[in-house]
Amino acid sequence: MNFDDTPAEASYRAKVREWIAANKPDLTALPPEERLVWTEGHKNAMRQWQATKAAGGYACITWPKERGGAGGTQIEDVIFSQEETNAEIHDPYYITGLKMLIPAIYQFNDDAKFAERVPRAVRGEEIWCQLFSEPSSGSDSAGIRTAAVKQGDEWVINGQKVWNSGAAHADYGLLITRTDPDQPKHKGLTAFWLKMDTPGLEVRPIKTMGGDSELNEVFFDDVCIPDEQRVGNVNDGWSVVLATLMNERAAIGQSNGLTWSDMMDLAASIETDEGTVMDDRAFRDLIADLYVDLEARRLIGFRILTAISRGQSPGPEGSAAKLLWSGGTQTMMSEALDMLDQFGLVQDSTLSPRAGAYQQRFLWSCGLRIGGGTDEIQKNIIAERVLGLPADVRVDKGVPFREIPSGR
Amino acid sequence: MDFDYTDEQKALKDEARRFLADASPIPVVRGVLDNPERGHDEALWSRIAEQGWCGAAIPEAYGGHEIGYVELCGLAEELGRSLAPVPFASSIYQYAEALLAEGSEEQKQELLPAIASGEAIGTIAVSEGPGTVSAKRMTTRYANGTLTGTKLPVADGMAAGKAIVLAMGSDGPVLALTDLSGPGVSRQMVQTVDPTRGAATIVFDNAPAQVLGEGGDGIAALARIHSRSAVLMSFEQLGGADRALEMARDYALERYAFGRPIGSYQAIKHKLADVFIRNEVARASAYYGAWALSTNAEELPVAAAAARIAGCNAYWQAAKENIQTHGGVGFTWEYDCHLHYRRARHLGLALGSAKVWKRKLTDLLEAQRAASQAERQAA
Structure with a gap:
């Protein structure tokens, strides 16, 4: 057991660290409010960074060379991402397209029209988004109702998508539709790729309780998509969903954020009659619990890396890590507010500790438990795929989609 | 990054599991349960000693086999899984480690060879x-x-x-x-x-x-010894926790209620998923402890405390939810669930309770924080 890179990994890390240091975007040139993700300034800086990576051969490390990649290994890709994180580069714009959607589409389509889009995405000229979830299709991800009807060489789309991350900034999307409601739920779906400025398509940002608007609703009102932009076979869209979700597991990267040591810093800064909150017995027990869970999450990440480094695919640890992170973050933020006592209510960038980051994350952490597979879905994944327990009884199995109760 | 057993270590572990399936099946464990005056199974202890396990981490100079600490951790995991009724934890994780870490050269020379061979128990x-x-x-x-x-x-x-x-x-x-x-x-x-x-x-x-x-200072010396013992014992806890989860899973698949396996109900699935997460926390923490122990890293006290807390939590959770998943039969003497419930508590107290270790962990983290602040100020 060790935490060291292999010699090959170490030399790759040294090489990319040097390259990143020499080429990384300078966000300090931007006004402070433009350094935040999803602002125009940040987005443009990251677009430039993506182009730089493409020119340097680091844009799509694991892709084959003939598709504009570097023909590299998973672990090289992980090392590059780690070094980007270390250099404080946070890029939410291109990961969805380059790590999830485009590799999935490539499994089904390699026609010239789609192939034309790819180098542009690699160079950061075009951003892609995922158009899967719907108001009636969240955890029940095959419950798609957005309809696609064939008319001549085109498909006419009507319906609504929701929770689409970055859709307001995206140039292209991968869309899942219902093409045959007389077939059971997982059959009768068809996938398309489309331009986000196609007439009849409207993106409306959703303001979340965290205050940001990264998520969107996307409405389709007689949107026409040529048949040549269909991904895979008609009524075989579920295969495209699965291919994408397989990539989603691989794309889960490292994350930063407030952790147990920040909680200790905060506790040590709050005075009590006995000294500081750090001297409170109950708080000390809490720190031990937080340390164990949050360090375990970091260590489980090392176990995932070990599998990747050995050329294996990671096991089910990812779901456990996600649950530890989402639940742990929410608990930690709530405890942070508690230790501030009544002052914990104050969310003010000039008055609150860390400019209100604890309050901001207290609100935002609710989303962590829902996005990317809810806590409950993660537990189902563990129970079914790891422990081999049976799937729940399904009243919709084998039933034509249009006959499935919808509660409406 | 290589945060797992090597293939050789896995092979050793597999071999140990096969050996214990034969040498320490449940009737052997129950043989001691039903006759508490025995304290342990002497025949099993002899067979384990013949395997050379007692000397796995003891240097050759003191009569051991010096195979390594990670290997000893793998054996501990299997001993925990099999509920082996032997004084391995007291003699090897505690007494031998105490001699190795704190004993004089003369004491090591005199006492360790008989411990390494299993002839003596400490x-x-x-x-x-x-x-x-x-x-x-x-x-x-x-x-x-x-x-x-x-x-x-x-x-x-x-x-x-x-x-x-x-x-x-x-x-x-x-x-x-x-x-x-x-x-x-x-x-x-x-x-x-x-x-x-x-x-x-x-x-x-x-x-x-x-x-x-x-x-x-005996208390400081005991803390140093306990860091070593805690890592090794956390592997016994992990092995037991994994086995208790498997038992619950198997029963949830086989037991039907309301016309379907109880394992298809989310009340059971999510409960066992929670147990799995606690086991993964214990596994990651124990592995980190194994790394710290085997490399004599300065992180050992913190890593050991975390492994101890995670091991106590995981085995407790797995053992109690195993009984709960079994329902009434889980509460009987006949079913084996209570063996893990008992062992989880034994291991959870034998080196001091998780509560005590939480205090210790926070003390260590606080000292670390003060040291790094002093360092920053000096720089």
Whole structure:
């Protein structure tokens, strides 16, 4: 057991660290409010960074060379991402397209029209988004109702998508539709790729309780998509969903954020009659619990890396890590507010500790438990795929989609 | 990054699992459960000793096989999984590690070879009654080369021939080494919640003893020893927790209620998923401890405390939810669920409760924080 890179990994890390240091975007040139993700300034800086990576051969490390990649290994890709994180580069714009959607589409389509889009995405000229979830299709991800009807060489789309991350900034999307409601739920779906400025398509940002608007609703009102932009076979869209979700597991990267040591810093800064909150017995027990869970999450990440480094695919640890992170973050933020006592209510960038980051994350952490597979879905994944327990009884199995109760 | 057993270590573990399936099946465990006066299974202990496991981490110079600590961790995991009723934890994780870490060269030379071969059994005696022993309230005395006082409970106290005893010396707490079959020692079996790991009350009345190593602060020395023991024991806890989860899973698949396997209900699925997460936390924390122990890293005290807490939590959660998943039959003497429930509590208390270790962990983290702040200020 060790935490060291292999010699090959170490030399790759040294090489990319040097390259990143020499080429990384300078966000300090931007006004402070433009350094935040999803602002125009940040987005443009990251677009430039993506182009730089493409020119340097680091844009799509694991892709084959003939598709504009570097023909590299998973672990090289992980090392590059780690070094980007270390250099404080946070890029939410291109990961969805380059790590999830485009590799999935490539499994089904390699026609010239789609192939034309790819180098542009690699160079950061075009951003892609995922158009899967719907108001009636969240955890029940095959419950798609957005309809696609064939008319001549085109498909006419009507319906609504929701929770689409970055859709307001995206140039292209991968869309899942219902093409045959007389077939059971997982059959009768068809996938398309489309331009986000196609007439009849409207993106409306959703303001979340965290205050940001990264998520969107996307409405389709007689949107026409040529048949040549269909991904895979008609009524075989579920295969495209699965291919994408397989990539989603691989794309889960490292994350930063407030952790147990920040909680200790905060506790040590709050005075009590006995000294500081750090001297409170109950708080000390809490720190031990937080340390164990949050360090375990970091260590489980090392176990995932070990599998990747050995050329294996990671096991089910990812779901456990996600649950530890989402639940742990929410608990930690709530405890942070508690230790501030009544002052914990104050969310003010000039008055609150860390400019209100604890309050901001207290609100935002609710989303962590829902996005990317809810806590409950993660537990189902563990129970079914790891422990081999049976799937729940399904009243919709084998039933034509249009006959499935919808509660409406 | 290589944060896992190697293929060779996995092969050793697999071999150990096969060996224990044959040598320590449940009837062997129950043989001790139903006859608590036995304390452990002597035939099994001999077979384990023949395998050379006792000397896995003991250097060749002291009669061991020096295979390695990560390998010993793998064996511990399998011993925990099989519920083996043997004094391995007391003799190897505690007594042998105490000698290795704190003993004098002479003490190591004299005492370790018999431990490595399994001929001798040792233990550490700390507890004196309700609550955590402290320098202030310790009643056992060490003076003029003799021990006087009562230790209760002492794990494997009937089986052990030698003990390292925490006692108050003239200048503060010390660790003293004594012969349990010598004069001035009387002992009596004491019943515990886990009869498959024996325990004793030991009364010392001017029993001849010598200080361990150079002497010095016994409580600090015990903490250093416990860091090593805690990592090894966390692997026993992990092995037991994994097995308890498997039992619950198997039963959830086989037991039907309302026309379907109970494992298809989310109330069961999510409960067992929660157990799985606790086991993964324990696994990651134990592996980190194994790394720290095997490399003598300065992170060892923190890593060991985290492994200990995670191991206690995981085995407790897995053992109690295993009974709950089984329902009524899980509460019977006949089903094996209670063996894990008992063992989880035994392992969870034998080195001090998780509560005590949480305090220790936060103390260590606070000291680390102060040190790094001082460093930053100096720079």
